[in-house]
Amino acid sequence: MGSLEDDLQLALACLRGDRSALATFEREHLREIGAFVAHIDRAPAFADEVRQALRASLLVAGQDGREPGLAGYGGRGTLGGFVRVAAVRTALNLKRHARRASARDEAAGAEGFGAASASPELVYAREQYREAFGEALHGAVAELSARDRTLLRLYHAEGVALEALAALYRVHLSTVSRWLACAREQLSEATLHRLRERLRVGPSDAESIAALLMSQLDVSLVRIFREAG
Incomplete structure (x- = not known):
């Protein structure tokens, strides 16, 4: 042969x-x-x-x-x-993709926030804080481990099922589900921390802003990972 x-x-x-x-x-x-x-x-x-x-x-x-x-x-x-x-x-x-992510802060922020039917509070937060949130989220994604970034990209942007991810990493379905949950939690915490630093507001104010904007997290992740080209 x-x-x-x-x-x-x-x-x-x-x-x-x-x-x-x-x-x-x-x-x-x-x-x-x-x-x-x-x-x-x-x-x-x-x-x-x-x-x-x-x-x-x-x-x-x-x-x-x-x-x-x-x-x-x-x-x-x-x-x-x-x-x-x-x-x-x-x-x-x-x-x-990394170069484009760093160069499109405002565009990414604008694209990442939701539909025309958003609540007035979300519309206000989106317009007022979209640039800061976009930068915070991009920075938080960059801080993730290679495995966590890959998991989030495959699941959110490429639509790979949990069963396929478990087979890919040769782990139980519950393990890959836990990995994804931990990655999202870490991403949320890092985004909140960066948002507080960028806006120079207290923890309660930052959490109120982030609570509105984080409702669009899934959409934002798709926009971040689905780079054109």
Whole structure:
């Protein structure tokens, strides 16, 4: 059996969910991600973020019917080369998204707050504090661990089901649910802290403002993670 055929069989086995094949794929290909993206960012945390994003994009189907990215491998080149190209593309996308996030504070804040049917209190808070809230939320997202950012992005922006996330991380459904809840709690606390610092208000005032704006958190997260391009 030739090496390209071996690669194709490994990819097919991974798509079937074969645990041994997934372990081999992790060991022989995903472990090398740091070297693949070192020319973009040498930080281990960045390599880990790329690796987690690749696990999702290559191995998990989307709720919209999108096939796992690994289904696009046809054995015409090495699997290692296929993964390397996907890693570099993912790394560049992550960097581009980060640059856009830092450059679109006001736009992100404006897009992230809700519908025309919002209450008068929310409309006022949105207009008065949207820039501060946008900056606070972006900063809080940046402070999350690579795993928590990836979980929130997959769940909120890409619509990956909890069951698929549990399979991706090889943990029980209750574990991934707890991870998501903790990530959201950490995000809310960090956003509130940053909002207090930005507005220079007391805890009770900041909590009142945040209570209104946090009602739009899910929409805001979708806007943050679904970067155009």
